[in-house]
Amino acid sequence: MSKKGEIGVTFQPKILPLCYEVAEHENMIWICDGAANVGQIGHAAGVLLTKLDKGRMCCIVAIAAGSKPHLEIAEKAKKNIVINGCGKRCASKVLEKAEKRIDYEIDVSKYLQKMPTLDIYEADVKKIAEMIIKEAKL
Numbered sequence: 227m228s229k230k231g232e233i234g235v236t237f238q239p240k241i242l243p244l245c246y247e248v249a250e251h252e253n254m255i256w257i258c259d260g261a262a263n264v265g266q267i268g269h270a271a272g273v274l275l276t277k278l279d280k281g282r283m284c285c286i287v288a289i290a291a292g293s294k295p296h297l298e299i300a301e302k303a304k305k306n307i308v309i310n311g312c313g314k315r316c317a318s319k320v321l322e323k324a325e326k327r328i329d330y331e332i333d334v335s336k337y338l339q340k341m342p343t344l345d346i347y348e349a350d351v352k353k354i355a356e357m358i359i360k361e362a363k364l
């Protein structure tokens with residue numbers, strides 16, 4: 227059993243299955259990880275969804291870099307869930323440019339005001355994660 231300390235810190239790490247091995251039966255989560263509150267809330271929501279076994283966060287930068295295994299993961303994913311911090315939809319555009327299917331996408335800034343800070347609230351992370359679970363039927 228893992229113990230949690232500060233946000234993101236787990237003393238006994240939960241070992242995740244490899245994306246490539248589970249993608250076919252798993253909701254893959256792609257996140258922009260933008261350097262503003264909404265990007266970081268989206269990131270933390272993706273981490274939370276992964277820890278709750280609602281999906282598996284995967285490396286969207288690898289898609290942008292043209293990594294073949296990651297392109298295949300997006301191709302065979304049960305669902306591609308995309309979390310964008312704001313209306314620029316950077317994460318969605320990465321998948322669109324790679325011609326991969328998007329099953330659900332969210333723009334966090336539609337629900338929370340975008341601010342130039344990396345300080346975020348756990349309540350906002352939970353709100354966005356719960357919204358994704360409901361809307362994407364995870």
Ligand code: SF4
Pocket residue numbers: 258259260261262264265310311312313314315316317
């Ligand atoms: S979608 Fe918005 S928050 Fe995310 S990386 Fe792009 S500009 Fe930054």
